[in-house]
């Protein structure tokens with residue numbers, strides 16, 4: 001299975017003359033771990049896989065029932081409307097109003113996409129080109145940087161873990177860089193660090209966007225997965241946001257529909273139109289039966305979304321409390337599907353890739369090394385809470401055993 005961080009192998013030489021843009025991609029960092037994970041599985045090891053934020057739970061039955069019904073209707077097997085059927089786009093607008101008080105016109109301020117990753121990468125292709133610069137959060141969800149690079153743009157990665165510093169650094173970069181950045185990527189709740197913000201962050205970001213004339217893409221993939229009463233704010237709920245940016249949402253996480261490939265880009269109508277133009281050349285839209293089932297999901301299944309978030313909260317507690325009990329202090333995220341864990345002493349000196357290899361080889365637990373999210377991720381691991389609580393408690397026991405079996409590495 002491909003990790004979301006997987007990219008074409010830049011360190012794997014092609015014997016064909018590939019385009020220069022492929023050569024701009026950095027070396028592939030997850031290869032060693034994925035290979036070992038595969039070997040362990042072939043050898044019969046029951047690997048507890050916390051590597052990828054790939055939901056394991058089934059969507060609500062109303063969604064799958066509707067899908068089955070729609071599947072049997074011959075007219076749903078034709079090419080669908082490229083931007084998504086009108087009733088689906090209106091349903092997205094209604095959900096924005098219900099959840100965030102944001103008024104959107106489904107006709108030209110919402111477009112349906114093959115997941116939010118597709119929406120994000122094609123939006124970068126629509127906006128960025130040689131000489132253009134984008135500010136992305138660091139540590140970096142790889143797609144945020146590589147989509148810009150594949151579009152021939154430049155990337156400036158700014159540490160996002162202190163959101164007010166992030167804002168200050170955006171302003172500083174805009175003051176000192178020429179030409180000024182064209183795009184700022186926001187991603188809260190943040191993957192991988194779990195950093196969360198309040199609405200005031202986006203209010204200030206809009207003010208900066210207007211002052212320095214940059215566009216904003218808010219990647220809101222974890223909008224529906226919030227804990228302890230926290231509600232992640234929508235960028236579009238900030239005054240004037242629609243003048244400067246769009247927001248990507250997805251049915252992958254909150255609705256457990258990751259494999260269905262359905263997400264949305266909503267907001268500024270010029271940006272939505274730019275994305276629609278690019279997509280018009282790349283795809284023919286989403287299978288219509290999926291779009292119809294997605295309407296039912298948004299209309300009827302909010303209780304299931306809440307139940308999924310509660311289940312992740314239980315898992316988060318099982319993992320964080322378990323790690324704390326074995327002496328590994330980690331922060332409880334307020335949202336998202338990941339625990340971002342600082343590698344404890346004396347293991348930190350091993351580096352996140354080798355430490356992840358150790359946990360997999362000796363503990364049978366697969367995690368993502370922080371280094372896979374750029375230099376700022378070094379010294380950390382990202383653990384996805386995609387296995388059930390019992391398996392997560394088992395993972396903690398296996399990690400504990402693995403850290404006990406060997407003497408700490410020499411300094």
Ligand SMILES: Cc1ncc(COP(=O)(O)O)c(C=O)c1O
Nearest residue numbers: 053115116117191221250252263
């Ligand atoms: C921050 C972030 N954005 C986007 C995505 C992709 O979501 P989708 O399934 O909608 O393409 C992910 C998936 O892991 C993610 O973590």
